[in-house]
Amino acid sequence: MKIRYIKHSTLIIESGGKKIITDPWLVGNFRFFPARPRQVKPEELHDLNLILISHGHGDHLHAESLATLPRQAKVIVPRGLKNKLIRLGFLDTVELSPGEEFSLPTLTIAAVPAKHPGPAVGYMIKDGKTVYFAGDTVLFPGMKEIASRFKIDAAFLPIGGVRMFGFKLGMDPADALRAAEILNPKLLIPIHYATGASVPLLFSMKGSPEELLRKAGPGLKEKIRVLAEGETIEI
Numbered sequence: 001m002k003i004r005y006i007k008h009s010t011l012i013i014e015s016g017g018k019k020i021i022t023d024p025w026l027v028g029n030f031r032f033f034p035a036r037p038r039q040v041k042p043e044e045l046h047d048l049n050l051i052l053i054s055h056g057h058g059d060h061l062h063a064e065s066l067a068t069l070p071r072q073a074k075v076i077v078p079r080g081l082k083n084k085l086i087r088l089g090f091l092d093t094v095e096l097s098p099g100e101e102f103s104l105p106t107l108t109i110a111a112v113p114a115k116h117p118g119p120a121v122g123y124m125i126k127d128g129k130t131v132y133f134a135g136d137t138v139l140f141p142g143m144k145e146i147a148s149r150f151k152i153d154a155a156f157l158p159i160g161g162v163r164m165f166g167f168k169l170g171m172d173p174a175d176a177l178r179a180a181e182i183l184n185p186k187l188l189i190p191i192h193y194a195t196g197a198s199v200p201l202l203f204s205m206k207g208s209p210e211e212l213l214r215k216a217g218p219g220l221k222e223k224i225r226v227l228a229e230g231e232t233i234e235i
């Protein structure tokens, strides 16, 4: 499996002969983020097969970015979001609840629980290797069950530590390290950071890869792989 980190929660994954994108944020802006998205050449995505959306927040289900993607791609969303995608022109949209799977001969996408406002899931992408795309989630007890069901080669975990009105809505570096202790992936790859988001009292996102590396103890530090924007790894 080949995985290219674009920015924020956007990954382009080649798996089982298919091209997959997660939570595409490729153009335009998002209201809380001074950072700009990293663009991908449209010709790199004309043969896109699958779009995975973890939840409905605007930096993950980003209509302006989706509008740049081929409408024949199949979209997988948490249950409750299908109509939004159909309105955006993606007629081949399927909803998954945690525990449900979508399978092709060469590849399976399994939805797993996530704890985040609104309908939200994480995804396991399995083609012989297993990659966990956590979406947005806080650390929650259900991760133990995820750990018991999947042997994870690489876990892409949010580390920005999103807070809204002071409430934590996503994992910060310490949470991601605790999650990695539970999930025991071979590789821990941070996502969902470096947006520069800070609106006093309303919204903040301060976690960084530097903090993740600084807080990681022995046994975890060597599992962390920080990818540059645009960098590809093969697992």
Ligand SMILES: [Zn+2]
Residues within 6 Å of the ligand: 055, 057, 060, 116, 136
């Ligand atoms: Zn969110």
